[in-house]
Amino acid sequence: TTLGVWDALEAVACPILSVHVSEAGRLGVARFSAHEQKVPALGYVVPYHTLQKTLYEKMASHKNVFVKSIQSVDAIDLNTNTITINQTQKIQTDLIIAADGTQSTCRRLLAIPVIEKNPKDIAEIHTLTLSEPHTHTAYERFTEYGVLAVLPLLEKNKMQLVWTMTERIAEKIKTWDEEHRLQFLQQTFEGRLAIQTMKKISEFPLKTLIAKQQTLSSFVLLGNAAHTIYPVAAQGFNLGLRDVSLLQQYFLDLPLYEKKVSTHQKKIYNITSELLGLFELPLVGCARGAGLLNVDLIKPIKNKLAKRLMGMAP
Numbered sequence: 001t002t003l004g005v006w007d008a009l010e011a012v013a014c015p016i017l018s019v020h021v022s023e024a025g026r027l028g029v030a031r032f033s034a035h036e037q038k039v040p041a042l043g044y045v046v047p048y049h050t051l052q053k054t055l056y057e058k059m060a061s062h063k064n065v066f067v068k069s070i071q072s073v074d075a076i077d078l079n080t081n082t083i084t085i086n087q088t089q090k091i092q093t094d095l096i097i098a099a100d101g102t103q104s105t106c107r108r109l110l111a112i113p114v115i116e117k118n119p120k121d122i123a124e125i126h127t128l129t130l131s132e133p134h135t136h137t138a139y140e141r142f143t144e145y146g147v148l149a150v151l152p153l154l155e156k157n158k159m160q161l162v163w164t165m166t167e168r169i170a171e172k173i174k175t176w177d178e179e180h181r182l183q184f185l186q187q188t189f190e191g192r193l194a195i196q197t198m199k200k201i202s203e204f205p206l207k208t209l210i211a212k213q214q215t216l217s218s219f220v221l222l223g224n225a226a227h228t229i230y231p232v233a234a235q236g237f238n239l240g241l242r243d244v245s246l247l248q249q250y251f252l253d254l255p256l257y258e259k260k261v262s263t264h265q266k267k268i269y270n271i272t273s274e275l276l277g278l279f280e281l282p283l284v285g286c287a288r289g290a291g292l293l294n295v296d297l298i299k300p301i302k303n304k305l306a307k308r309l310m311g312m313a314p
């Protein structure tokens with residue numbers, strides 16, 4: 001709503017009315033509901049290309065925004081605040097913001113070091129067809145074969161599966177055929193989802209990549225270029241939006257911006273790593289004490305966590 005794009009997105013957005021997080025073989029469950037949190041929805045699932053197109057069109061529609069296509073970013077000179085693009089064109093400006101993704105060329109040109117973890121994990125995306133309509137519930141299930149996040153889609157009998165797995169798990173299930181995979185899913189969600197078919201859409205390499213600095217002189221790294229995190233808590237894009245919102249407030253004082261943005265990011269990293277602690281079941285699972293899945297029992301913590309994941313906590 002703040003960005004002025006909701007009107008264009010609402011028609012394609014599928015509301016998530018409840019979220020159910022659980023772990024195979026353990027009793028702990030965390031349940032969140034829009035009703036309990038007194039919000040119309042905990043979140044929305046929107047097609048990524050529609051989101052990108054809508055944001056782009058909105059931004060390009062501003063009279064004072066000049067859009068220039070870039071084939072390459074070739075050099076950045078911090079002494080003169082000049083960036084060289086398309087080999088020969090130079091742009092001089094008071095503030096340069098780079099949001100060029102995980103493999104950020106700008107970050108490399110500025111020689112900003114990164115902390116990188118788990119470079120060989122992957123996420124597979126599948127579309128699931130159900131024999132009954134979904135109930136706008138999103139599921140996240142931690143199993144010995146990876147993390148299964150199932151999201152409701154606009155078409156009532158379709159859901160999207162994001163199957164996150166380590167290299168070790170990917171190797172283990174390499175021999176599973178479609179039938180075996182479907183059976184595994186059906187068993188995992190038995191009694192909750194009537195899954196009829198699954199169809200693989202795409203696959204992404206996953207990593208955690210955190211830039212050690214997000215500002216340098218008059219330069220700012222933003223979004224995945226500054227922080228690429230695992231999708232288990234569905235917070236990557238949200239973090240980028242938070243960067244934008246804070247930058248809008250503190251762009252005249254970049255060290256203060258970095259301080260503010262890092263404080264918020266650390267809270268999200270903590271939630272993501274706690275969830276990732278469930279990843280290598282049963283190795284870690286047994287050793288874990290009171291964790292996220294016990295959150296259902298502690299209402300104030302649960303409410304705070306729900307607000308943070310909805311992007312509504314400071």
Ligand SMILES: Cc1cc2nc3c(=O)[nH]c(=O)nc-3n(C[C@H](O)[C@H](O)[C@H](O)COP(=O)(O)OP(=O)(O)OC[C@H]3O[C@@H](n4cnc5c(N)ncnc54)[C@H](O)[C@@H]3O)c2cc1C
Pocket residue numbers: 070071072073099100101102104105123162204222223224225231234235236237238239240
């Ligand atoms: C499987 C999966 C599921 C996810 N689910 C969620 C979720 O549910 N919720 C959530 O909040 N986040 C989620 N995320 C994370 C989210 O997708 C990212 O955080 C988000 O896309 C980051 O946006 P970005 O604009 O910073 O980077 P990107 O989306 O990577 O965009 C960077 C852009 O920069 C362009 N670019 C790069 N180099 C150059 C160059 N030299 N010149 C010009 N352009 C350049 C690229 O073409 C690209 O368009 C998920 C991620 C994955 C992999």
